[in-house]
Amino acid sequence: MTEPRWLNADERRAWLALLSINTLLPAALDTQLQAAGKLSLFDYNVLAMLSEADGRFLPMSELAARTSASLSRLSHVVTKLQRRGWVEREAHPGDARVTVAHLTDAGMDTIESLAPGHVDAVRSLxxxxxxxxxxxxxxxxxxxxxxxxxxxxxxxxxx
Amino acid sequence: MTEPRWLNADERRAWLALLSINTLLPAALDTQLQAAGKLSLFDYNVLAMLSEADGRFLPMSELAARTSASLSRLSHVVTKLQRRGWVEREAHPGDARVTVAHLTDAGMDTIESLAPGHVDAVRSLxxxxxxxxxxxxxxxxxxxxxxxxxxxxxxxxxx
DNA sequence: TGATTTTAGTTGAAGCTTCAAGTAAGTGAA
DNA sequence: TTCACTTACTTGAAGCTTCAACTAAAATCA
The missing domain is CATH 4.10.910 (30s ribosomal protein s13; domain 2)
Known part of the structure; x- marks a missing residue:
């Protein structure tokens, strides 16, 4: 017997709910973060992942993995965050191909000031x-x- | 007693999982739809919502609600779908402010040909x-x- | 060793989304 | 009826994401 072609009632409900959450939740969190600090949810997550990493740095590939992003997307965003003084790019001592992203003190201050409001939003939404x-x-x-x-x-x- | 400021273990797991699904799942479905018919998941959903509506038409506002999108985003996308011959804009008889989006026969053919592959992707992913x-x-x-x-x-x- | 392939990351252009501003029609209050 | 307000939608610009092409370094292999 082959799989049924269409979704049953629960499958459809689960799928449509996930699809809706998918557009509404990031939009709502973006709005909160935009108002609080003129950054996006993705920007926030980049800073958050760095702030939780040992020494506040991670190779670009690892940071991309922890934010589920493409390297290209991350590279553009790190450039932007660098211009705002929140992140720096550094060379990796052992492998010259690797770029290490490092959260600056200013970046740490930013995320620490934004975190409570962001967590409140995740809770309430x-x-x-x-x-x-x-x-x-x-x-x-x-x-x-x-x-x-x-x-x-x-x-x-x-x- | 006030609410705890940070997330507990399950809350953090649930939140991080949702965040990851949120970027990975649309990306994977976009890839499948892009390969099958050069359209995005959002494009597909616009066509799908119209195809399920009575007479295959809906006011822009209602279509925006059913795709969880802003009217602005929808307006741009409908313009694009219109250029591809899949959707038409029509006047609403009772209220001149309203634009009705209507799925053409070509649009219906498109979604009918894409639906099985898309549903398979939702299942397998x-x-x-x-x-x-x-x-x-x-x-x-x-x-x-x-x-x-x-x-x-x-x-x-x-x- | 030298050639090939893989890994890591960057870049510019094209397309998509958001934002702010604007138009036009309908609604409500005096 | 008129004026203010709200609703429905569109538009152009700015910013973001993806895509394809590219560079450079490391690993693999003959």
Missing amino acids: MLDAMTDDDVADLARIGEKIVARLDDDHWILRER | MLDAMTDDDVADLARIGEKIVARLDDDHWILRER
Whole structure:
């Protein structure tokens, strides 16, 4: 027997909900961050990933992996963040192909000042709608989907 | 007692998974649709929403709601789809402010030819990773989040 | 060793999205 | 009826993302 061609009721509901969340949630978070500091959700995530890394630096490839972005997209954005004084590019001592992105003190100050408002927004837009069980279910199911999309994805590493 | 400032382990897992899905899933579906018919996931959804509507037409505002898009974004995209012969703009008989988007026969042919491949992609990228219970949980939780983001959202209407 | 392939990253152009401003028609209040 | 306000939509410009092409260094291999 082959797979059914169309989606059943739950499949359709799950898919449409994910599609809607996908456009509405980033838009709402972008609006909050734009108002708070004239940056996008993606900009924020670049800074956040660097701020959590050892020594506040990461090779471009690793930073791209942690933000699920293409190297090209990241390169353009790092150039922009560099102009704003939040990130610097440095050479990698052992491998001359590698560029290391480094969060400056000014960048650290920025993300520390933005983080509380951003976390509040994530809570009020999404987490507050859910019970603790819902959150655990979403984490479990979400990681399954991520694994399907990219079985080496960094968020699965510590699992 | 005030809310905790930071996310706990499950909250962080759920949030990071959603963020990753958010960039990886549309990118993968875009790639499939780009290869199959040189259109984006958003283009596809515009055509799909029109194809499911009575008479294959909808006012721009309603189409914007069903694709979770701004009117501006939709207006630009409809112009593009119009140039490709898939959509037409028509006047609304009762209200001269309203523009009605109408799916042409060529547009209907296009979406009918693309739908099977697109549904297969949605299955293989996401649904195949999940059990039936997971799908039902995701539908339930996803709709809760959508309701939080926009309590009048059209996917909640028939609920 | 030297040639080939792979990895890491950058760049410019094209296309897409957002933003701000603008038009035109309908609604509501005095 | 008139004036102000709201709704529906469009437009052009600015900024962002993707794509293809490119450079340079490291790894592989004959």
